[in-house]
Amino acid sequence: MxxxxxITGLLxxxxxxVALGPTRVPWPDLLHSPIVWQLRVPRALLGxxxxxxxxxxxxxxxSLVRNPLADPFLLGLSGGASLGAVAxxxxxxxxxxxxxLAAFAGALLALGVVFRLGLVGGAELxxxxxxxxxxxxxxFCGAVTTAIVSxxxxxxxxxxxxxxxxxxxxxxxxxxxxxLLYVPLPLAILFGAAxxxxxxxxxxxxxxxxxxxxxxxxxxxxxxxxLLTAAAVAAAGVIGFVxxxxxxxxxxxxxxxxxxxxxxxxxxxGALLLAADILARIVAAPREIPVGIVxxxxxxxxxxxxxKRWTAY
Amino acid sequence: MRLAVHxxxxxxxxVTGACGSSAVPRRGPAAHTGATRAIIDDAGRSVTxxxxxxxxxxxxxxITELLFALxxxxxxxxxxxxxxxxxxxxxVADVGDGLNPDVEAVAALQPDLVLLYRSALTEVAARQxxxxxxxxxxxxxxxxxxxxxxxxxxxxxxxxxxxxxxxARELDSVLAAGPVGGGGIPPRVAFVVWDTPPxxxxxxxxxxxxxxxxxxxxxxxxxxxxxxTVSLESIAARDPDWIAILTDNASSSKPPxxxxxxxxxxxxxxxxxxxxYLSGDLFGHPSPRAPLAVTTLRRQLRTAx
Numbered sequence: 001m002x003x004x005x006x007i008t009g010l011l012x013x014x015x016x017x018v019a020l021g022p023t024r025v026p027w028p029d030l031l032h033s034p035i036v037w038q039l040r041v042p043r044a045l046l047g048x049x050x051x052x053x054x055x056x057x058x059x060x061x062x063s064l065v066r067n068p069l070a071d072p073f074l075l076g077l078s079g080g081a082s083l084g085a086v087a088x089x090x091x092x093x094x095x096x097x098x099x100x101l102a103a104f105a106g107a108l109l110a111l112g113v114v115f116r117l118g119l120v121g122g123a124e125l126x127x128x129x130x131x132x133x134x135x136x137x138x139x140f141c142g143a144v145t146t147a148i149v150s151x152x153x154x155x156x157x158x159x160x161x162x163x164x165x166x167x168x169x170x171x172x173x174x175x176x177x178x179x180l181l182y183v184p185l186p187l188a189i190l191f192g193a194a195x196x197x198x199x200x201x202x203x204x205x206x207x208x209x210x211x212x213x214x215x216x217x218x219x220x221x222x223x224x225x226x227l228l229t230a231a232a233v234a235a236a237g238v239i240g241f242v243x244x245x246x247x248x249x250x251x252x253x254x255x256x257x258x259x260x261x262x263x264x265x266x267x268x269x270g271a272l273l274l275a276a277d278i279l280a281r282i283v284a285a286p287r288e289i290p291v292g293i294v295x296x297x298x299x300x301x302x303x304x305x306x307x308k309r310w311t312a313y
Numbered sequence: 314m315r316l317a318v319h320x321x322x323x324x325x326x327x328v329t330g331a332c333g334s335s336a337v338p339r340r341g342p343a344a345h346t347g348a349t350r351a352i353i354d355d356a357g358r359s360v361t362x363x364x365x366x367x368x369x370x371x372x373x374x375x376i377t378e379l380l381f382a383l384x385x386x387x388x389x390x391x392x393x394x395x396x397x398x399x400x401x402x403x404x405v406a407d408v409g410d411g412l413n414p415d416v417e418a419v420a421a422l423q424p425d426l427v428l429l430y431r432s433a434l435t436e437v438a439a440r441q442x443x444x445x446x447x448x449x450x451x452x453x454x455x456x457x458x459x460x461x462x463x464x465x466x467x468x469x470x471x472x473x474x475x476x477x478x479x480x481a482r483e484l485d486s487v488l489a490a491g492p493v494g495g496g497g498i499p500p501r502v503a504f505v506v507w508d509t510p511p512x513x514x515x516x517x518x519x520x521x522x523x524x525x526x527x528x529x530x531x532x533x534x535x536x537x538x539x540x541x542t543v544s545l546e547s548i549a550a551r552d553p554d555w556i557a558i559l560t561d562n563a564s565s566s567k568p569p570x571x572x573x574x575x576x577x578x579x580x581x582x583x584x585x586x587x588x589x590y591l592s593g594d595l596f597g598h599p600s601p602r603a604p605l606a607v608t609t610l611r612r613q614l615r616t617a618x
Contacts, residue, residue: 022543023550038579039546096574099509162510162542169510169545172576286547287536288510 002253006264010048010271017044017274022285043171047277048270049179050168050232051242053187055269056262057225057232058243059250060190063197063258064221065127071244072229075134079141080110081233082164086145089163090152099163100170100234107230110137115222125218165290166237168277175235182231186224187266193221194258201256239292242269245299252306272299350470355431355453358439362448365472366426370419372411372438373430375454375598377402379464382480382601385471391422398594414438420445426470428452455539456522457484460599480601487604492528493611499530500614502589503553503582508571510542519599520557527610529555549579555614556582557589559596566590589613 018030018040025033057072064070084106088098117133118125149161196217199207204214232239250264276294283289351361370391371377377396380389386401393411396402408418412434419427419442427442427449429435435451442449452466453459461484468477492499502524504514514520515536524531532551533543560566568588577583591613595606 022547034579035546035549039549039576042576094570096570098570162507162512167510170508170574170576172574174575281544281546286533286543286551287541288544290510290542 006267006271010267010274013271013274013278014044014048017047017278020278020282022281022288038173039171042173042176043168043277044274045176046171046179046235047168047274049176049183050236050239051246051273052266052270053179053183053228053232054239054243054273055246055250055265055267056187056190057228058269059247059258059261059265060193060197060221060225061243062247063201064218064225065130066201066203067127067131068248069244070131071240072225072232073238073240073243074138075130075226076110076114076137076141077107077134077226077229077233078238079138079145081107081230082238083141083145083148084109085163085237086148090148100175103237104230104234106141107226107233110141111223111226111230113137115226118222124215125222130222162290163237166239166292167280167288167290168236169288170236179231179235183228186228189220189224190228191259191262193217193224194262197221197258198256237292239273239295241292241295241299242273245303246272249302249306352450352466352470354450356436356439356451358443358451360448360450362426362450362470364470366448366470368422368424368426369471370408370422370424370427371396372408372414372419372428372435373452373454374398374411375460375600376428376430376452376463376467377405378598379454379460379467379480379601380471383464383468383471383473383476385467385473388471390424391419411435416441416445420447426450428467430454454599456517456519456599457488457603460601460603461485461488464601484601484603487526487607490526492526493607499528500555501530501532501551501553502555502557502614503532503548503551504557504559505548505569506540506559508569508574508577511545511548512540512542513548515539515541520596523596523603523606523610526607527614529610529614545576545579549581553580553582555587555589556580557591559593560590561593 018036021035021040023035025036030036054072058070061072061075062068062070081103084102084104085099087106088102093102114130114133114137118130120129123129196207196212199210199212200214200217207214229243246269247261247265250261250268254260254264273291273295276298277291279298280289280291280294348364349361350364351359354360367388368390369380369388371380371389372393374393374396377389377392378398380386381399381402389402389405391408392402392405394407394409395411396405406422408422409415411430412432414429414435416438424447427447429439429449429451431451431453439449439451452463454463461481464477464480464484466477468474504520506512506514513533513536514531515538516531516534517537518539521531521534532553533541536543558569568586571577572583572588591610595602595609600606
């Protein structure tokens with residue numbers, strides 16, 4: 001019943017995302033209009049994939065580091081991606097895909113450094129080391145980003161920041177195709193680790209006694225979740241709150257077991273981002289609001305409403 | 314992306330600028346008369362200036378250009394990093410950024426007048442300069458009428474009344490003449506200054522004013538702010554005849570790299586390669602050369618391929 005509601009909700013949001021927009025496309029033309037086919041449909045699909053990826057990455061990382069505050073960007077990825085993007089702008093890197101590729105490279109770099117830090121001295125991705133490493137790498141990247149931005153012309157700075165706030169305006173079928181090829185593997189790895197994550201949440205010692213190969217699970221989950229996030233950030237910039245709030249909403253409604261939790265987080269993340277993007281596109285039309293602002297405006301009140309239930313476990 | 318990135322720089326210049334013709338005849342060096350003049354600047358502050366001002370620091374590219382157009386370029390002792398026009402301005406000492414000025418560097422030049430662009434950021438600097446005993450005036454400089462008004466004001470403060478008046482009169486006459494239409498439907502233009510997310514020039518901006526005077530129609534003229542993030546869908550739906558972009562070198566321009574991105578193909582003008590390359594030098598900020606900008610834009614709008 002819950003599943004039916006969630007899937008219906010997502011499909012309804014998807015239909016609305018295609019039907020609604022800053023320009024009025026008459027209903028009979030909806031299936032022929034290039035505005036719908038070339039802009040709204042790929043944008044809706046991209047929103048679904050990005051929101052879903054952030055939801056799953058957030059849920060997995062929260063369990064991995066056993067910290068309810070963890071979100072996909074906590075471990076330094078947003079800092080790395082931002083640094084990549086700002087460097088691409090500052091260096092005037094050519095080509096239509098320079099920005100997303102540079103952001104992806106930056107995220108991978110941060111991911112690599114944090115991962116390496118997590119293994120220092122045989123620490124085997126100790127959650128505390130990961131969190132501290134992520135914060136440190138993020139802060140370092142942030143400092144370099146700010147240094148670049150402070151030396152750049154003011155309008156370049158503004159544009160870089162606009163990109164960092166996140167948005168789906170760069171959506172195209174090419175982007176959707178790339179994500180459709182990329183996302184299934186890390187998603188499959190995370191879904192496959194659902195049972196082990198149930199154990200890891202209990203603590204690493206108990207998980208080991210219960211037969212989980214904790215070290216291997218942690219590596220797999222960390223890498224898969226980070227790769228999902230890196231793709232999301234390359235496609236749509238840093239969209240906050242989806243990866244933080246959606247897993248908690250899903251837990252509040254579905255409980256903490258990962259086999260239902262991860263797919264739920266995907267569907268709910270996709271739906272939340274789609275809904276936010278519809279508002280971002282239409283409330284101030286023809287102007288557009290950064291979608292990350294809307295995800296916060298929608299997500300935080302939902303979060304507060306469910307806080308009571310959430311604190312119960 | 315390079316062009317888009319680089320010339321998005323002009324977006325700010327739109328908000329911050331004026332420029333000037335370097336072809337103005339030079340006057341002799343101004344002599345201090347010991348007189349002072351009290352003005353109310355555009356932030357409503359009262360500023361007392363010893364006239365004529367002989368050591369001026371200009372903290373906006375547009376104001377630097379206007380000063381050179383008034384023929385008092387040799388009274389300018391400091392400029393921002395972004396003051397590139399006219400070429401003679403490059404010889405003036407660079408004090409860094411104009412919106413977030415380095416007050417110490419400005420004060421070190423011992424100016425007798427500092428000119429700042431009006432923004433929340435510059436008020437603090439103006440107050441600090443005032444406390445150091447340096448007269449600092451904040452100027453609004455966003456549209457042709459601002460250039461005209463400022464030309465008279467600065468002419469009076471720098472001992473170039475006649476030149477200030479002549480610059481102002483020429484601008485006023487262009488404004489009074491109104492749009493120079495060629496009949497028929499005005500060509501429709503969208504100024505795209507950034508691609509992800511798409512940022513366009515709205516109404517109330519200098520470029521919107523120029524487009525109107527050149528007999529064109531800015532398709533985002535209904536957007537109140539000088540520039541705005543808009544959805545790509547709106548650009549496609551408003552279907553401009555031209556996409557205007559500001560470039561370094563208008564003669565050897567090629568379409569911006571974002572125009573090759575698949576999602577932009579929904580916009581007819583992008584698909585058909587209908588780009589207007591406007592020299593950032595001439596169009597980048599409010600300028601005493603606005604009449605030339607209007608004529609140039611009008612010619613480009615009418616030479617449809």
